[in-house]
Amino acid sequence: MATEFHNLQELRHSASLANKVFIQRDYTDGTVCKFQTKFPSELESRIERTLFEDTVKMLNNYYAEAEKIGGQSYLEGCLACLTIYLIFLCIETRYEKVLKKISRYIQEQNEKVYAPRGLLITDPIERGMRVIEISVYEDRGSSGSSSGSSTTSSGR
Amino acid sequence: MKNREYQQIDPQALATPTPTPPPRPLPEHKPRRARRRWEVFPGKNRFYCDGRMIVARQSGVLPLTLGLILLTSGLFFIFDCPFLVKHLTSCIPAIGGVLFVFVIISLLQTSFTDPGILPRATPEEAADIEKQIDNPTGSSSSYRPPPRTKEVVINQQVVKLKYCFTCKIFRPPRTSHCSLCDNCVERFDHHCPWVGNCVGKRNYRFFYTFIVSLSFLTAFIFGCVTTHLALRSQGGNGLVFALQASPASALELVVCFFSVWSILGLSGFHTYLVATNLTTNEDIKGSWSGKSGNEDVGNPYSYNSIIKNCCSVLCGPMPPSLIDRRGFVPSDDSVQTSPVEIELPAAKNDINMCTQGTKGLLETASRSPLLTSSCPQAKPQAVLEPLPEIVPEPPKTPHKHHSHHRSKAKQSTHHTPKTSNSSPRPHHSHSSRRKDSKNRDPKFSSLR
Numbered sequence: 001m002a003t004e005f006h007n008l009q010e011l012r013h014s015a016s017l018a019n020k021v022f023i024q025r026d027y028t029d030g031t032v033c034k035f036q037t038k039f040p041s042e043l044e045s046r047i048e049r050t051l052f053e054d055t056v057k058m059l060n061n062y063y064a065e066a067e068k069i070g071g072q073s074y075l076e077g078c079l080a081c082l083t084i085y086l087i088f089l090c091i092e093t094r095y096e097k098v099l100k101k102i103s104r105y106i107q108e109q110n111e112k113v114y115a116p117r118g119l120l121i122t123d124p125i126e127r128g129m130r131v132i133e134i135s136v137y138e139d140r141g142s143s144g145s146s147s148g149s150s151t152t153s154s155g156r
Numbered sequence: 157m158k159n160r161e162y163q164q165i166d167p168q169a170l171a172t173p174t175p176t177p178p179p180r181p182l183p184e185h186k187p188r189r190a191r192r193r194w195e196v197f198p199g200k201n202r203f204y205c206d207g208r209m210i211v212a213r214q215s216g217v218l219p220l221t222l223g224l225i226l227l228t229s230g231l232f233f234i235f236d237c238p239f240l241v242k243h244l245t246s247c248i249p250a251i252g253g254v255l256f257v258f259v260i261i262s263l264l265q266t267s268f269t270d271p272g273i274l275p276r277a278t279p280e281e282a283a284d285i286e287k288q289i290d291n292p293t294g295s296s297s298s299y300r301p302p303p304r305t306k307e308v309v310i311n312q313q314v315v316k317l318k319y320c321f322t323c324k325i326f327r328p329p330r331t332s333h334c335s336l337c338d339n340c341v342e343r344f345d346h347h348c349p350w351v352g353n354c355v356g357k358r359n360y361r362f363f364y365t366f367i368v369s370l371s372f373l374t375a376f377i378f379g380c381v382t383t384h385l386a387l388r389s390q391g392g393n394g395l396v397f398a399l400q401a402s403p404a405s406a407l408e409l410v411v412c413f414f415s416v417w418s419i420l421g422l423s424g425f426h427t428y429l430v431a432t433n434l435t436t437n438e439d440i441k442g443s444w445s446g447k448s449g450n451e452d453v454g455n456p457y458s459y460n461s462i463i464k465n466c467c468s469v470l471c472g473p474m475p476p477s478l479i480d481r482r483g484f485v486p487s488d489d490s491v492q493t494s495p496v497e498i499e500l501p502a503a504k505n506d507i508n509m510c511t512q513g514t515k516g517l518l519e520t521a522s523r524s525p526l527l528t529s530s531c532p533q534a535k536p537q538a539v540l541e542p543l544p545e546i547v548p549e550p551p552k553t554p555h556k557h558h559s560h561h562r563s564k565a566k567q568s569t570h571h572t573p574k575t576s577n578s579s580p581r582p583h584h585s586h587s588s589r590r591k592d593s594k595n596r597d598p599k600f601s602s603l604r
Contacts, residue, residue, distance in 0.1 A: 020280045027308045027317070030457055031329050031343070067475075069468050077361075077471025084261045085362060088474060095473045128275040128478040130325060 015118065015137035023056065023132035033063040035124070035132055046136065047117050055109055055121070056132070059102065066098035099125060194481040198276055199339040207481035209268040212337045216349030218267055225263070225370070228411050229256045232377050235404040236384045243387055248380060255373040262366035263351065270477040271356030272342035274323060274331060282324035289319075311456035330457065332437055342475075345429075346436040355436075358477065361470050364426055371419040378412035381405045433458040433465040 021043060026036045037056045039049045076094060080087050106123050114121055114134075122133040194207035202211050211218075229252070237249045277285065289304060304319030306326050317326045320333050323340045327333070332344035334354050343357035355363045385405055388398035399406050429439060434455060438444060444455040459465050 020284070022281055022284045025328065027310060027315070027329055030310050067473055069464075069472050073473045074467055074471050076473070077467070080474070081361075081365065081470070084258055084365065085265055086261065093474045095476055099476060125476070125478070126480075127278070127281070130274070130277070130328075131281060133281070 015139060017135055018138040019136040021134040021136060023134065025130060032067050033124075033129055034060050042136065043119070043134065046119055047114070051113055055113070058105065059124075059132070062098055062102045062105065066095045191485045192481070193479075193483045193485055196485050197479070197481070199273065200337050201273075201339070203481065204268070210270050210273075210353075210481065211267055212347070212353050214336060214349075215352040218350065218352030221263065221350045222260075224411065224415075225256075225259060225373075228377060228408050229373070231404040231408050232380065235402055236377075236381055236408070239384055239388070239402070240380060244383070252373070252376060252380070255369055255376060258369035259366060259373050262362050262369060265362040266348075266351045266355065266359050266366050267353050269353075269359040269362060270479060270481075271354040272344075272358040272475065273337075273354075273356075273477075273479050274325065274328075274340040274342060275479050276322070277324040285319075285324065285326065313454070313456035315456065330435060330438070342478075343435060344437050358475055364430065364470065367419060367423045367426060371416065371423045374412045374416045374419055377408060378416055381408050381412065385409070430466050430469045431462045433469060 019042060021040050023035050023040065026034045028034075035056050037053050037060075039052055043052060072094060102125075103123055106121050110121055118137045118139070120135040120137065122135065124130070124132050127133055192207050194203040194210075197203070200213040202213050202215075203209065204211070232252060233249060237252070240248045304321075304326075306317045306319075308315050308317055308329070310329060315329050317329065319325070320327050320340050322333060322338065325340065327340055328342065330343045331340050333340045334344065334347050336347050337354055339354070341354045341356040343360070345355040345360055345363070347354045348363070351363065351366070353359070384402065385395065385398045388401055389395045426436075428434075429436065432455065434444070438455075459468065
């Protein structure tokens with residue numbers, strides 16, 4: 001069943017979407033952006049648990065860094081207040097800088113870890129920071145329909 | 157079956173080798189203009205400047221607020237300032253000017269900023285949540301309550317997350333659905349008709365700046381006008397003569413006198429909310445006030461330090477906008493440009509290429525028949541139908557929500573008379589809202 005994809009281009013050309021797995025938010029620390037690190041059963045046959053958990057933990061760290069309330073955010077906040085927040089129109093906030101880092105990280109993870117396994121992570125910002133959407137692809141070859149059904153059956 | 161349907165499209169997709177983000181070059185030479193996301197936004201909002209500014213559909217009394225502020229300040233600068241500059245100091249118009257600028261800019265920012273609207277769930281997400289509700293995975297509570305709620309423990313407090321039937325998500329903590337705007341808003345405070353927008357996570361600091369600077373401005377104008385009239389009526393002329401000499405001051409006096417109490421009261425109330433890290437919604441509902449004699453209930457979001465609470469609410473990092481307003485709507489509703497307001501550079505476009513991947517290819521495939529066909533209406537349907545997963549039917553969503561809108565329209569028409577009836581004087585509604593909090597409960601409880 002393990003279909004090997006070598007890169008994202010091949011994923012695009014020969015794969016079809018089989019399933020989507022959603023990693024929900026973890027609200028135990030309040031309203032900060034943090035995702036559950038519980039390994040979903042649908043991915044058990046597709047990727048190693050440690051790789052998945054590392055990705056989610058890294059994303060959680062990035063979001064914690066973006067939302068950290070410390071010296072720099074106070075400075076930014078006070079400066080913004082003095083300029084009646086017009087400064088938000090001119091400069092890029094720390095949050096936006098971290099979001100760019102997150103995009104780059106997700107792209108890198110997709111290229112190196114997930115695409116070779118037929119998976120694709122969608123940046124949470126495109127889902128309103130509610131979920132990490134992982135698209136599961138199946139090889140659309142001669143065994144397309146059969147492997148699709150086997151994925152759905154193994155997904156349960 | 158799904159795989160076979162994708163195979164129908166893929167051969168065409170292979171003909172287009174370059175998977176650049178599709179909608180960008182298209183609007184120039186296709187017969188139908190590519191629409192921006194704000195044009196198909198499901199909530200009840202209005203957009204200006206091609207999606208750069210967002211406001212509630214009912215502008216409420218925002219024009220009245222602006223008009224009153226501009227009128228009173230204008231009269232002050234024209235009629236009172238010359239006299240006061242001559243007799244007192246020229247700092248007065250300077251201070252007044254600074255306060256006026258603060259008030260207007262923070263008002264416009266409050267009105268036109270996205271308050272923290274949560275985008276609605278994609279169909280796949282909604283289906284996944286439905287599956288979890290029917291088969292609880294054990295992350296929810298031990299028993300299955302009939303209404304759709306999920307319990308989470310935050311800071312040793314049990315918090316119930318409600319399911320929003322309109323947005324098809326479990327609302328994050330402190331998020332509430334505004335029936336007037338038909339959106340779930342993060343850290344929902346209240347829907348302010350004076351400002352014509354919801355007050356939530358992203359624009360609370362603008363709102364707070366607005367009411368604080370407005371209370372300073374009204375108090376300042378009130379003081380200056382009183383001084384002006386007092387100085388004029390000195391020398392044995394009397395107050396009547398002073399009022400006759402400067403009739404505009406009478407109007408300013410009346411407006412400021414009635415405004416200053418309510419605005420000052422509102423500022424005080426919100427200062428208390430900021431210091432305790434509460435929202436108006438939570439305060440009115442009494443979520444953490446220990447109702448039913450439960451002593452252990454406390455605000456789980458508070459840092460238990462006034463300074464830290466103030467700093468986190470007012471000086472915390474500015475969260476990005478989660479709704480994508482200016483991205484283009486492809487034939488399906490898949491991932492698009494970044495929702496943050498400042499355009500990201502090539503890194504984001506790379507993400508588009510990578511994460512869109514197959515979807516992007518499928519979009520180009522669906523578009524190319526549109527370009528070449530003579531009847532564009534027939535083709536999209538033929539293309540859209542085989543893609544039940546990727547296409548969440550943007551044309552259908554308005555219809556789906558029509559029933560919601562109809563039922564909510566009744567509620568919203570119910571509400572607007574209430575707000576207008578409760579405000580005999582323009583600025584009194586806030587204080588009356590606070591005082592009559594018990595009467596207001598039905599209104600706020602309807603703000604699911």
